[in-house]
Amino acid sequence: MYRNKNINIIILLLCCLLLAFIVHVLTHVRIYVVYSTGIGPILVIGLIIGLIVLLYFKG
Secondary structure (H helix, E strand, C coil): CCCCCHHHHHHHHHHHHHHHHHHHHHHHCCCCCCCCCHHHHHHHHHHHHHHHHHHHHHH
């Protein structure tokens, strides 16, 4: 059975992404305010997802 060599790094990055989402939601979302975000968190999340995809297909 084929096993990806980078699975540990991918799991670590997914955990970091989940933690970033949780922190961002807890610090920025208010119940009475429409959700809005800046370009910074979007770039960080995009870079992490891109790295996960790169490692998955490279492995």
